[in-house]
Amino acid sequence: MSRLDSVIRRLTSQKIVLEWAVDIIRYLDGTVLELGLGNGRTYDHLREILPDRDIYVFEREIAAHPDCIPEKSFQYLGDFRDSLPFAHQVMGANSVLAHLDIGTGEKQVSMQLAEQIAPLVLDLMKDRAIIISDQEIEGWSYMLIQPLESIPKDRIFIYQVAKK
Template structure:
């Protein structure tokens, strides 16, 4: 598969996964979190499909498109471990989480996702939905949307 086709498949999986997860928790009170702001595309999509939700954002640096800058009070800037602990301590009830942290090296990314999983769990409301490009540990893996190949993206319930 070409790199172009691979990125198109990944982005479609993100979109479909976010919309699937949002539908599952549409009637559940709580906040969302986007872990890994990057350019801001995923955050922007979350704002579009869930305009009434508070969407927390975690990233090391703010370097997104100017139209995708989160409100200052919702942006947790710093290393993931510290920011996840800060989010858990805030008392936020996270019902939908998108995990997109990464170094661009598969082995390192998988290890980081496993290491951060317990801290993510501390932020999640029971029955919350997690959508992730990397395997997470300690959550119930579920089948995501039918449009997403099982090996393309990971879906969990807390």
């Protein structure tokens, strides 16, 4: 597969899964989390398809397209490992959708980061919330659902929170 096809497949999968999630969370009250603002593509799509939800963004440093930068009160800046516990102090467990788009190209580093932040993300989520991740999280295998045949199983992972 060419790199162009690979990028198209990844972005198409993200769009399909994010739009699927909107329907699943429609009866759950709560906020939305975007981990990895990047240049703001998926954040921009989330706010388009979820215009009535508060969307909080986590990012080391804002470098997004100027039109895709949330207001300061919706930004959690710094390393996820610091900003997620801080967000928990502020918001508690009130989120119904989290999109983890955290990969930086170094697979091992991204996988390790995902495992480290997994419990911190879970602390912010309500029971039955949906978490969409670009990294597989082994500790969450009991929450893995893959309801969409059209989505490549090794590219995007969908979890439904089951609080014990």
